[in-house]
Amino acid sequence: MSQPTTSGDNRKRGSVRQRGNSLQVRVYSGIDPVTGKPSYLTETVKGADKAAKKRAERVMTKLQAQVDQQRSPSTSVTLGYAIDEWLRTADIEPTTRHGYEGYIKRTIRPALGDVPINKLSARTLETLYGALRRCRVRCVGKPFIEHKTEDEHDCEKAKCKPHKCTPMAASSVRQIHSIISGALNAAERWDWITSNPAKVAQRPRQTPPQPDPPSPAQAARLVEKAFELDDAWGTLVWLVMTTGMRRGEVCALRWSRVDLDEGIMEVRSSYTTLRKIGREKDTKTHQMRRIALDTETIVLLREHKKRCQDLYETLDVPWNEESYVFVGTRGELTKPYPPDAVSNRYKKMATRLGIKTHIHALRHYSATELLTAGVDLRTVAGRLGHGGGGATTLRVYAAWVAAADRKAAEILGSRMPKRAKLDDDEMQ
Incomplete structure (x- = not known):
């Protein structure tokens, strides 16, 4: 119900209308020069009693002052x-x-x-x-x-x-x-x-970034528990662990972007939810990337794909390569696994194991294991989808890059030709 302002000059400039248990103050601010449509300033006041109406009047005065300022210099x-x-x-x-x-x-x-x-x-x-x-x-x-x-x-x-x-x-x-x-x-x-x-x-x-990846022993316990709970859930955790994908990226992954014969996966989008409404969007860096898959991951994805195809056949639904790799928790074939549900389930699983961690830490695990193994910075940055040619990777994982650099120095030193040691007579 709309209640126009009472003063004569301001009667056409604004109104207060009740929306549920709140009051919406609306003030006319002129015609938008681009769209040609009326433009309004609005603000919501909680409550609908006398005190709320007084607050709405004060908000009305404030919004009208803003309109006046807009028309002045x-x-x-x-x-x-x-x-x-x-x-x-x-x-x-x-x-x-x-x-x-x-x-x-x-x-x-x-x-x-x-x-x-x-x-x-x-x-x-x-x-x-x-x-x-x-x-x-x-x-x-x-x-x-x-x-x-x-x-x-x-x-x-x-x-x-x-x-x-x-x-x-x-x-x-x-x-x-x-x-x-x-x-x-x-x-x-x-x-x-x-x-x-x-x-x-x-x-x-x-x-300064302080990544806290799980230890190899903890990672093994986490992925083992995930497979105990559910083969599909275990595959999701394994994939994040081995590829370093972001939570939204693994949720948005479709079978059409996974080439199991070539062992290549394309990361093109990310899935996000806002006010319980989900949608796909670009990746964080707005770039597509290709990630190579190891043999064990390919085997797991083949098995998971077969389970998905069997589910489609059971439900008498034609198989679609555009379907999500990890579908909704309630078996909704057209919707991906919700990102928040992934985080919550992983957190509960880790807590039951007595491990204080979160799903994003698996991304850190993937990065730190690769760097510790001596994989070059640009390759690691490419797998993670970091921009800046490795600058972000270096900033976040500086300690592990330094450790890998020390390891490289020791390896090179061990391969250098040995100098003949001089005896005491030759030194004199």
């Missing part, structure tokens, strides 16, 4: 508006966009959303980053209760707790910096500001 637009416009035009993967929206809603908009972009400085941004590294909710250091809801409630029933400062991870602060920088880069391109302060603002240092 461009440099007066707020960071919140600049981010909205950047998100509207930027080419961002849906899963990445979903993550960005969470950071924007929880952190960026409450902190700097109303600040005009021409008032932002490197110091402003660095102050925010420092505050987040001390406490993710940017508290003032005084004790207070973290309420579960903004409406009137019983704190004991709602299980409200005293605030305890928790610093935001450096990687999350770097992500926030990337979002702000992206929006301000767009503002600079659009001549809204003359320079982007995020370019000179210092962000937290990137935490």
